[in-house]
Amino acid sequence: MELKDVVSIGGIGGLHKIIGQRPTGLIVESLDKDKKRFPTNLSQKISVLEDIAIYTVEGEERLGKVLLAIHELENGGATVPGKKDDEAAIRSFTEKALPNYDKERVYISDLRKLYQWYHILKSELDWSSLSDDKVEDAGEEKKDAKKAAPKKTATKAAGAKKTVAPKSANVKSKTNTPRKTGGA
Known part of the structure; x- marks a missing residue:
């Protein structure tokens, strides 16, 4: 998944x-x-x-990259905090996983939800696809930096005319109906 x-x-x-x-x-x-x-x-x-991101000092970091960093820390022997752990333990682990996260805009409730989601996803998620996406993102950034050529625009031929349906000569634009006037 x-x-x-x-x-x-x-x-x-x-x-x-x-x-x-x-x-x-x-x-x-x-x-x-x-x-x-x-x-x-x-x-x-x-x-x-896939569309969720976490605020960092420089901008935002995609949730996939953050979950992958947490997974790598857990495989390294660190214990991932649960949603009921104290605030200091949660913030210190987040410092290890995402050192440049914005401490003012990322609330403790957001971090608790992040770790709750991680515990749900760790058995369900395909971690190799996340690491492949991380490699592809790095490759795309390098390609974008090297290749900044302008796009070709379509040009219209000078002699091309737009075809318009002919107007009928029998069509009246106004109808002349007699008005009823008050009176005898």
């Missing part, structure tokens, strides 16, 4: 996997133990995890 397949729904706790689409919303399955499926509607706030 990839981050583009996972959504967070406002007002409903946890994370959900996209199963299908319908005209009035999505069909999702919860990622917890009961795997409950249900439809969403257009009035619900749905956020795809």
Whole structure:
């Protein structure tokens, strides 16, 4: 499973996997133990995890890169905090995972939700796809820096005329209907 397949729904706790689409919303399955499926509607706030970012001092960092950094720290032997851990432990671990995160704009509730999501996703997510995306992003930045050629624009031929339907001579633009005037 990839981050583009996972959504967070406002007002409903946890994370959900996209199963299908319908005209009035999505069909999702919860990622917890009961795997409950249900439809969403257009009035619900749905956020795809791939589109979420965390504020840093320089700008923003994509959630995929942050989750990958947390996963690498956990594989290195560090213990990922839970949502019930104290604020100091959560902030110190976040300093290790994302050293340049903005401490003023990223609240402790955001970090608790981040680590709650990580614990849900660590068994479900395809970590190799996240690391591949990280490598592709670095490659795209290098290509964009090297290749900044202007795009070709389409030019219209000078002799080309636009065809217009001929106007009919029998069409009246105004109708002359007699007016009724008050009187005898």
